[in-house]
Amino acid sequence: MRYVDTRGVVEEPVEFTRAVVEGLAPGGGLFVPERVPELSLDEICGLAELPYAERAARVYRAFEPDLTDEQLATITAGAYGDNFDTADICPVTALPDDIYMLELWHGPTSAFKDMALLCLPRFFSVSAAELRTRGELDDTHMILVATSGDTGKAALEGFRDVDGVSIGVMYPDGGVSDIQFKQMATQRGNNVTVWGVRGNFDDCQTGAKNVFNDEAFATELHERFHVALSSANSINWGRLMPQIVYYISAYAKLVADGRVARGDAIDVCVPTGNFGNILAAYYAQRMGTPIRRLLCASNENRVLTDFINTGTYDISEREFVKTPSPSMDILVSSNLERQLFELTGRNAEAIVGWMADLREKQGFRVDRDTFAKMRELYAADSVDNDTCLATIREAFEACGYLMDPHTAVAYKVAENLREDGVPVVVASTAHWAKFGNNVYRALHGITLAEELPAEVAALTGCELNRLIANETGADNIPAGLAELDELPIRFTEVIDGKADAIRSAVSEFLGR
Numbered sequence: 435m436r437y438v439d440t441r442g443v444v445e446e447p448v449e450f451t452r453a454v455v456e457g458l459a460p461g462g463g464l465f466v467p468e469r470v471p472e473l474s475l476d477e478i479c480g481l482a483e484l485p486y487a488e489r490a491a492r493v494y495r496a497f498e499p500d501l502t503d504e505q506l507a508t509i510t511a512g513a514y515g516d517n518f519d520t521a522d523i524c525p526v527t528a529l530p531d532d533i534y535m536l537e538l539w540h541g542p543t544s545a546f547k548d549m550a551l552l553c554l555p556r557f558f559s560v561s562a563a564e565l566r567t568r569g570e571l572d573d574t575h576m577i578l579v580a581t582s583g584d585t586g587k588a589a590l591e592g593f594r595d596v597d598g599v600s601i602g603v604m605y606p607d608g609g610v611s612d613i614q615f616k617q618m619a620t621q622r623g624n625n626v627t628v629w630g631v632r633g634n635f636d637d638c639q640t641g642a643k644n645v646f647n648d649e650a651f652a653t654e655l656h657e658r659f660h661v662a663l664s665s666a667n668s669i670n671w672g673r674l675m676p677q678i679v680y681y682i683s684a685y686a687k688l689v690a691d692g693r694v695a696r697g698d699a700i701d702v703c704v705p706t707g708n709f710g711n712i713l714a715a716y717y718a719q720r721m722g723t724p725i726r727r728l729l730c731a732s733n734e735n736r737v738l739t740d741f742i743n744t745g746t747y748d749i750s751e752r753e754f755v756k757t758p759s760p761s762m763d764i765l766v767s768s769n770l771e772r773q774l775f776e777l778t779g780r781n782a783e784a785i786v787g788w789m790a791d792l793r794e795k796q797g798f799r800v801d802r803d804t805f806a807k808m809r810e811l812y813a814a815d816s817v818d819n820d821t822c823l824a825t826i827r828e829a830f831e832a833c834g835y836l837m838d839p840h841t842a843v844a845y846k847v848a849e850n851l852r853e854d855g856v857p858v859v860v861a862s863t864a865h866w867a868k869f870g871n872n873v874y875r876a877l878h879g880i881t882l883a884e885e886l887p888a889e890v891a892a893l894t895g896c897e898l899n900r901l902i903a904n905e906t907g908a909d910n911i912p913a914g915l916a917e918l919d920e921l922p923i924r925f926t927e928v929i930d931g932k933a934d935a936i937r938s939a940v941s942e943f944l945g946r
C-alpha cells in the first residue's frame with residue numbers, strides 16, 4: 435500500500451519506507467495511507483490471545499508496508515519486550531463506573547511516547563537500509579530533536595544504538611524538571627548526545643528549524659560525514675501507526691475479560707496536544723474497532739475544545755498558558771490536518787486553503803458538512819489548572835488510583851462528557867512520578883501560584899517521589915525513575931540557541 439499526502443502535492447504516492455524516511459511530504463503536507471484497511475470483529479477480538487508485539491505486527495501488516503513479515507516481527511519484538519515493566523505492555527485498569535485506564539506508561543521512559551518512539555527508530559533504520567540497498571539513498575541520518583521534556587527522553591531511548599542513525603536532543607537549560615533533566619543527561623548509548631540550550635523551548639525549536647532549513651549546512655554534512663539531518667516528530671506516519679494498535683488491543687482485552695460484550699461500543703477519551711494520540715483512536719475506529727465517540731480533552735490551552743465545539747480554529751488572540759500538563763501545552767496541533775483530510779473525504783484543496791488561512795490569518799473555519807461529521811464523531815471539553823490538580827486528589831481519595839496531570843485532564847473530561855451505559859477507555863499517558871512536583875501539590879492542596887514548603891522544594895525529583903509514595907502507599911515508582919540519582923551524568927554541555935551554535939555542536943558530535 436502506498437501513501438498520499440494531505441495537500442495533494444505528491445503526484446506519485448510513495449511506499450511506507452519513503453514516507454517514514456521523509457517524515458513530511460515535500461509541500462508541507464502529511465502522509466496518509468491510500469486507504470484505511472479493515473479488520474473483522476473476529477480478527478480484532480482474536481488479538482487478545484497474542485502477545486502485544488504480535489498484535490502490533492498484525493495491525494502493521496494490515497497496512498501492507500514494503501517490509502517483510504520477518505522485518506515487522508523483529509521490529510515489534512525489539513520494541514515491545516522486557517524493556518517494559520509488564521508483559522501486558524499497556525494494561526487496562528478498571529476503575530468504578532465503567533472507566534478503564536489504558537496505561538501507556540509501562541515502557542522505559544514512563545510516558546506514552548515510548549509506545550511510538552520504540553517503533554519509529556526501528557522503522558526508520560530498516561526503511562533507510564532498504565532505500566540504500568535499492569540505490570535510492572546515500573546517507574546515514576542524524577535525528578535532531580527539540581524537546582520540552584518528554585519527547586527528548588523517549589526519542590533518545592528509542593534511537594539508542596539503532597544502526598545507521600544517531601541522535602542529538604536539545605532541551606531548554608533550566609526549563610525542565612529535575613527528573614526530566616536526569617532522564618536525558620544520564621542516557622546510555624553510543625550514538626546519542628544531549629545539549630542544554632540557553633533560552634526557552636521556543637528558542638530550541640526555532641534553532642532546530644533554522645538548522646533543518648539550512649541547505650549549505652546539509653551539503654556540508656553530506657560531504658564531510660555522509661549524514662542527512664532528520665526529525666522524529668509526531669507527524670511521521672511511522673510514529674502514528676504504532677499508536678493505533680493499543681486502542682484495538684484494549685478493546686480486544688476488554689471483551690476477553692468480559693468487561694464489554696463483543697461488538698458493543700466504547701468511548702475513548704484522550705488528553706490531547708498535537709492530536710496524534712486521539713487521531714490514532716480515530717483510525718482504530720475506521721479499522722473496525724467498535725468505538726462510538728472520541729472525547730478530546732484539553733487543558734487551559736483549549737484551542738481544540740473550541741474548534742470541535744464551534745468549527746473555528748482560532749489562535750489569533752490566544753495566549754500560550756503554562757499548565758501542570760506541559761506536554762499538552764500547544765497551540766497548533768499538527769495532526770489535525772490528517773483528521774480534516776479524512777473528514778472532507780480527502781479533499782486536499784480544502785486542506786491547502788485552511789492551512790494557508792491558519793498561516794496568514796491565524797485561524798480557519800471548516801465548512802458545514804465537515805463540521806457536522808466532526809460533531810458526530812467527537813466531543814470535547816477542557817479542564818483548568820486548579821481542576822486538574824483537584825481531580826488528581828479526588829480520584830486518589832475515591833479509588834486509590836494515583837494519576838499524572840495529563841491523565842487527570844482526560845479522566846475529568848471523561849466524567850464530564852460520558853453517557854450512561856457506555857464504557858469509557860481513558861488514555862493514561864504518563865506515570866505520576868514523572869510529574870511528582872504537581873502530584874505533590876495536588877495531594878496537599880497547594881496551588882500552582884504558591885511556593886512549595888522549603889523542605890519539599892529542596893528535594894531531588896527522586897526524593898520527592900519517595901515521599902509521595904510513602905504518604906500514599908503507592909509502591910510502583912518505575913525503576914528507570916527511582917534510580918536516577920544514582921546514575922552517572924553523561925551530558926552537561928550547554929550551548930547557545932542560535933543556529934550557529936547548533937551547527938557547531940552537530941559537526942563536533944559527528945566528527946568525534
Ligand SMILES: *Cc1c(COP(=O)(O)O)cnc(C)c1O
Nearest residue numbers: 706707708709710711761840863
Ligand atoms: C505528548 C503527550 C500528550 C499529548 O499527545 P498528542 O499525541 O500530542 O496529542 C499527552 N500526555 C503526555 C504525557 C504526553 O507526553
